[in-house]
Amino acid sequence: MSPNTNPMADAYAAKQALAKAAMKTEEEDTMEGKYLSFPLDKGLYGIEIRHVTEVLRYQEITEVPHMPIFIKGVLNLRGQVIPTMDVRTRFQLSFRDYDDRTCIIVVNIKNVFVGLIVDTVTGVVSIPGNHVEPPPQLKKSPEARFISGMGKLKDKVHIIVNVNKLLYEEELAQIAL
DSSP states (O other), X not given: OOTTOOHHHHHHHHHHHHHXXXXXXXXXXXXXXXEEXXXXXXXXEEXXXXXXXXXXXXXXXXXXXXXXXXXXXXXXXXXXXXXEEEHHXXXXXXXXXXXXXXXXXXXXXXXXXXXXXXXXXXXXEEOOGGGEEOOOOSOOOGGGGGEEEEEEXXXXXXXXXXGGGSSOHHHHHHHOO
């Protein structure tokens, strides 16, 4: 990504692409193989757009005591309280200060809306199913469950995030409001 890229324009374009895909009559077919792409550290990640509700610019988050370290608090989205998760912290990556490029991806995890804080959003990419491989079995760790596959797109690899496994059942119950 070039330093001249406007993160809000990227987020807006991603949101528009999501809206356009959602308006198709054969919604599942049009969403097949489409991922919202975002970088973290030196990796590229993707979330199936069927899980994405919207993309927001970073906004004030109210801290809630006694939550897991990766749950940064809640935000008020048009009157709805949404718990927010720092994806870097959840993936045990180095901390990065939030800035004007930081975005919140609102996803639906088992009927609970959750905001995922990411560095920025780069857009929607199409990765055909035959270009997605199972994740490598280098080590069995609890964090490996967050990855559902590795999507090959041109000369890059997107780590496909398994949204439904970002939270354990007890964590989901803890943040469900």
